[in-house]
Amino acid sequence: MKAIVKKFPGKGFVLDEVEIPKIEEPNEVKVKVLNASICGTDLHIWKWDEWSQERIKTPQIDGHEFVGEVVEVGPMVKGLKPGDIVASETHIPCGVCKQCKTGKMHVCKNMKILGVDRDGVFAEYVVVPEIVLWKLDPSIPKEYASVMEPLGNAIHTVTSVDLRGKTVLITGAGPIGAIAVQVAKISGAATVIVSEVSEYRINMAKEMGADYIINPLEKNLVEEVMKLTNNDGADVLLEMSGNPTALNDGIEALTNAGEAAILGVFPTNPVPFAMNTAVFKNITIHCITGRKMFETWQIASEWLRTKRIDLSKLITHILPMEEFEKGFELMNSKKSGKIVLKISE
Incomplete structure (x- = not known):
């Protein structure tokens, strides 16, 4: 089968011919990949940055966001059959650790990640455990379905705080930050x-329904938020950028006893942080990773099925698998929303 492979250390991927994976465990499912979307994690691996060099073992198939059709099931699979359309959770839980046993599978102690710790989904077929697959309503467009995983990130972040009647500041309008506007x-x-700061993403945030957009390279973010809130500050910060300055400006822009939900992943660890401001303001901070399995998947499915969320403005490019390099260049330029690769018909 055709697959996009990190064949050697260094920048880029290779479109290669590899063996079709086989079901080896009784709880596994073989899926024909229809569409797969490019994620920021994939971009890190494409660039071969410091994190990738430490984490990724080559050769490996990349990618983890996808929608596909079930073609074969193992003998212990009970909830799926050939022909079912599915999306997939990226985080593969062990099912036996304390976190898995107490309803926190998304932070499984022994978690494996598709396209990071094992072969991913930029390929015509993938084999995964049944537990990570989410059966889709046929009315959900398949282009949208491949984006359900990052939509789940936005839902997990936004719904960690009660937003009813609140003023919300979102720092970073990449694809997840943009869809967080609608959520x-x-x-x-x-x-x-x-x-x-990106003009392209500023326009995308406008299309997604943001009430006000501030470019912090042109105006002081904290001052502008104070002007918009009668000098009170935002009630909630949703940090989506992974930029330390954005994080700290966001904390400064919060009202006393405000709340912050942080999804962004930062380039250095530890991150310089306005801790005294957070302490004296009595800020509550929620740190977010992944999606709640499978609470946020249920919410995402219903909002897509009932057309409460419109992803048409978020998905800016649909490219054939063979044009993956163009997709990564677009992602790297920050002149795109979500980019979907058509893998199979």
Whole structure:
């Protein structure tokens, strides 16, 4: 089969011919991949940055966001059959650790990640455990379905805080930050303010329904938020950028006893942080990773099925698998929303 492979250390991927994977465990499912979308993690691996060099073992198939059709099931699979359309959770839990046993599978102690710790989904077929697959309503467009995993990130972040009647500041309007605008509105936010430096993404945030957009390279973010909130500050910060300055400006822009939900992953660890400000303001901070399995998948499915969320403005490019390099260049330029690769018909 055709697959996009990190064949050697270094920048880029190779479109290669590899063996079709086989079901080896009784709880596994073989899926024909229809569409797969490019994620920021994939971009890190494409660039071969420091994190990738430490984490990725070559050769390996990349990718983890996809929608596909079930073609074969193992003898212990009970909830799926050939012909079912499915999306997949990226995090593969062990099922036996304390976290898995107490409803926290998304932070499984022994977690494996598709396209990071094992072969991914930029290929015509993939084999995964049944536990990670989510059966889809046939009415959900397949282009949208491949984006359900990052949509789940946005839902997990936004719904960690009660937004009813609140003023919300979103720092970073990449694909997840942009869709978080819609999620915040659905969740009851009165006003959504977005901070973003990319002109392309500023326009995307406008299309997604942001009430106010501030470019912090042109205006002081904290001062502008104070002007918009009668000098009170935002009630909630949703940090999506992974930029330390954005994080700290966001904390400064919060009202006393405000809340922050942080999804962004930062380039250095530890991150310089306005801790004294957070302490004296009595800020509550929620740190977010992944999606709640499978609470946020259920919410995402229903909002897509009932057309409460519109992903048409978020998905800016649909490319054939063979044009993956163009997709990664677009992602790297920050002149795109979500990019979907068509893998199979």
